[in-house]
Amino acid sequence: MTHSLQDMRQQAAIAAKVFIQRDYTNGTVCQFQTKFPSELETRIDKQQFEETVRTLNNLYAEAEKLGGSSYLEGCLACLTAYTIFLCMETHYEKVLKKIAKFIQEQNDKIYAPRGLLLTDPIERGLRVVEVTIFEDRSLGR
């Protein structure tokens, strides 16, 4: 109609937002619930969505993993009085960058074409994965 010149993100009004909450059954590590929200049933395949969340969970698990490399980093940082982080970024931050890229990719390939948008959890304080559902008006459905 009047907004044919614009990208879907500007013209489409937000119909709803779904929040995927954290899953604390494994303790305080950052994991999100893989339960498929009912609002997304008409928009996306259940498997696809669960796959996305599962990959996200794996990435966060990798960030918080306790292992040889993280201990090494911790000890090295302690010895240098943590000044080493002025020039180098922590393992966690590196994985967060990976996650940001992953979400961007997922949005571009899978979610945007279906009128959905994933928000990186770090922008919500790692509390939720916010899925914005756009109205289908512009797509003529």
Add this chain to the structure above:
Amino acid sequence: MLHLRVAEPMRECEYSQISTRSSTPMETPYKKRIPKRRKWQAFPGRNKFYCNGRIMMARQTGVFYLTLVLILVTSGLFFAFDCPFLSMQITPAIPVIGGVLFVFVLGTLFRTSFSDPGVLPRATPDEAADLERQIDVANGSSSGYRPPPRTREVVINGQTVKLKYCFTCKIFRPPRASHCSLCDNCVERFDHHCPWVGNCVGKRNYRFFYMFILSLSFLTIFIFAFVITHVILRSHRYGFLNTLKDSPASVLEVVVCFFSVWSIVGLSGFHTYLISSNQTTNEDIKGSWSSKRGKGNYNPYSYGNIFTNCCAALCGPLPPSLIDRRGFVQLDTPQPITPTNGITMYGSTQSQSHMAAATPLLQSEPVILTDEAFLPGRTSLGGPCSGALPLGGHPTPPTSTPNLSCDNDMLPLRNEQSDGLRHHHTDGGHHHFLTPEEAPSPPGMLPCGSPLGHSHTIQGFYNPASQDSLHEDSVRGLVKLSSV
């Protein structure tokens, strides 16, 4: 009609200039008028920021300066008066080791005091609304009367843990998180609020805190021992009174160190125990995981052996700060509602009128709230409520603290106490916030064994700002408008 048709294409041309990557609708001219602000300037908690957001501390920093002065003065006197003698008579390694310890102590102190302890950012209005909806559905009650405490239960490693809902931050707190009433933030893996360090001790700075008290113990013992040695050696040569005359600082150092040693070494020992059993000060005091509570009660967070627990606490990955204090406030991203007492109401009415004009995006509201709520709101205006507890029958008296089921977020004192009291000051008492679990508790419990150590005293009750009720009202207002 014709006029309209002609006008529309012209408007369309303006819109099409917006880049496809940004998601801000029509606020481009609006954006230009408002200078970019950093997120720390709009931070809703009661923290102080320095160096353009790089340094973050609690509001009361007086005791921190005392700590700093004590350490600097004692060490300075040691290096000035005792070290020359000791380095000549015994070995020059003494001032060197002392120097290294001193630098380490200061480094860890600053790191503890200035860093983000693991503050959880408050929920965006959308999230808060979503949670409210879920809770209302779960409780089956209508709005107006606030239902009893909101909790969620989760089973972690076989133990049932209750997650409490934080009324200020509008989130369900993760396990082990707690709301610090002094800083007015929810902090992850909250240990305690330390006035000596001028900050909360939480997930992100616990290791620095531990290193600080550990190295300070060593430094204190070191100085104490070597000052005594100095005095003794000198007394053998010149006599005791002459020694005191030549080196009067030694007496001061001994006194300071003597009193510090007990508390600091005691504290270090206590925290070593906590780290090895992977508990927080909170949990230990309440005995959340003690076997006295029940046969099957154990700590679900512990890794099983002391070594892993220690490694995890001290050498584990350092999580990044979730509050991004130096980032710029994005006008298109939702900002949490700032606690601005009377101004919040104003903000929400403003936003309602803006809502009518703008596209129905909930995101546009917080922009207005944030901007209008800036600054004056930070200091409490005293709001419409009085200072005392206005609701006669509602608050449970301090002595009856039904504390404690396995509610691991129920803090014995500092945190929920002021929080609970603040919740009382609602507008006309419509919202019965106070729940038995949030009742003020007897302020007699100290989180650590040593009496001289951390004084977790209640730093007075903060101004009873009626923040929460106004939050509630504004959120409800936004929810109603946003349910397009």
